[in-house]
Structures are given as C-alpha cells and as structure tokens.
Amino acid sequence: xxxxxxxxxxxxxxxxxxxxxxxxxxxxxxxxxxxxxxxxxxxxxxxxxxxxxxxxxxxxxxxxxxxxxxxxxxxxxxxxxxxxxxxxxxxxxxxxxxxxxxxxxxxxxxxxxxxxxxxxxxxxxxxxxxxxxxxxxxxxxxxxxxx
Numbered sequence: 001x002x003x004x005x006x007x008x009x010x011x012x013x014x015x016x017x018x019x020x021x022x023x024x025x026x027x028x029x030x031x032x033x034x035x036x037x038x039x040x041x042x043x044x045x046x047x048x049x050x051x052x053x054x055x056x057x058x059x060x061x062x063x064x065x066x067x068x069x070x071x072x073x074x075x076x077x078x079x080x081x082x083x084x085x086x087x088x089x090x091x092x093x094x095x096x097x098x099x100x101x102x103x104x105x106x107x108x109x110x111x112x113x114x115x116x117x118x119x120x121x122x123x124x125x126x127x128x129x130x131x132x133x134x135x136x137x138x139x140x141x142x143x144x145x146x147x
Contacts, residue, residue, distance in 0.1 A: 031119065031122075032120075032123065034119060035117070035118075035119030035120040035122075035123065036120070038118055038119055039115075039117045039118055039119055039120045039125075039128075042115055042117075042118065043115050043128050043130060045115075046113045046115040046128075046130050047113075047130045047132060049113060050096075050111040050112065050113045050130055050131065050132035051111075051132035051134060053091070053094060053096045053098070053111045053132075054098065054109045054110060054111040054132045054133055054134035055109075055134040055136070056090060056094075057087045057088075057090040057091050057096070057098065057100070057109040057111070057134075058087060058107045058108065058109045058134045058135055058136035059136045060086050060087055060089070060090040061078075061083040061084060061086045061087030061090075061100065061102065061107035061109070061136065062078065062083065062107050062136035062137055062138050062139075063086065063138070064078060064079050064082035064083040064085075064086045065077065065078060065079065065138050066078065066079045076105075076138040076139070076140060077105060077138075078102065078105050078106075078107065078137075078138055080102040083102050083107045084100045084101075084102045084107070087100040087102075087107055087109050088100050091109070091111070096111050096113070097111070097112055097113075098110050098111035098112060105137055105138065106135055106136075106137050107135065107136050107137075108133060108134070108135040109133070109134055109135075110131060110132070110133040111131070111132050111133075112129055112130070112131050113129070113130050114127050114128070114129045115127060115128050115129075115130060
C-alpha cells in the first residue's frame with residue numbers, strides 16, 4: 001500500500017482566510033460597541049454628577065439672605081455678593097469647576113466636568129466635557145406636598 005496525500009478540494013482553497021477577516025471586523029465592531037456602552041454610561045454619570053453639584057451649589061448660594069431686610073419686613077431677599085461667594089465656595093470645597101451668576105433673587109450655577117474616555121480613546125475620542133445648570137431661590141420652609 002502506498003500512502004496517498006490528501007489534496008484540498010478546489011472550493012475549500014478559495015475560502016482560505018475569509019473567516020479571519022470576518023473575525024477581525026466583528027471583533028472591532030464589538031470593541032467599538034463595548035466602548036459606546038462603557039464610555040456612554042460614564043458620560044451619563046458625569047452629567048448626573050454635574051447636575052447634582054450645580055443644584056447643591058445653587059442651594060448653598062440661595063441661603064445667603066439679606067438679614068436686615070428679613071428682620072425689617074420678613075421678605076426673603078438674597079445678598080447677591082454673599083450668594084455668589086457661597087456658591088463658589090461650595091464648588092471649590094468639592095473640587096468642581098463652574099460659573100455662578102446671581103440675578104435679582106436667583107442663583108444660577110453651571111458646572112462643567114471633563115469625562116475621559118476609557119475605550120473610545122483608542123478610536124481618537126479622548127474626553128467629553130459635560131455641562132449642567134441649576135438655579136435656586138430662597139424659600140421659606142416646605143410649601144407643597146412632598147410626594
């Protein structure tokens with residue numbers, strides 16, 4: 001008996017290497033999808049964190065009422081300079097960056113957070129900056145039913 005060598009069939013020879021290209025493309029797509037999920041979630045978390053920080057800083061500023069006016073007639077009027085300083089001090093205390101604007105009895109705070117990308121950095125997107133704005137006014141106690 002003589003040993004025979006198996007020859008590849010012609011239809012298999014044409015398919016050689018095609019599965020490798022498919023796997024490479026699918027893995028790249030899966031990594032990109034994982035990047036969108038992970039980095040998208042981190043970006044949404046940064047947005048929520050920025051909003052919470054802006055709300056708290058605005059509330060801190062809204063507590064700076066003008067005591068002389070309050071004692072005179074009971075009206076809650078902000079001391080604008082003190083309100084802005086208190087809101088800025090709150091932002092500094094938590095290590096956040098943002099801007100504070102005070103209008104006629106309203107404190108508005110905008111917080112910016114730069115969220116670095118974990119996976120999408122490989123695709124050229126290194127970071128996303130999110131912004132959130134919140135406002136607060138001085139108010140006396142609870143004025144509505146709490147759900």
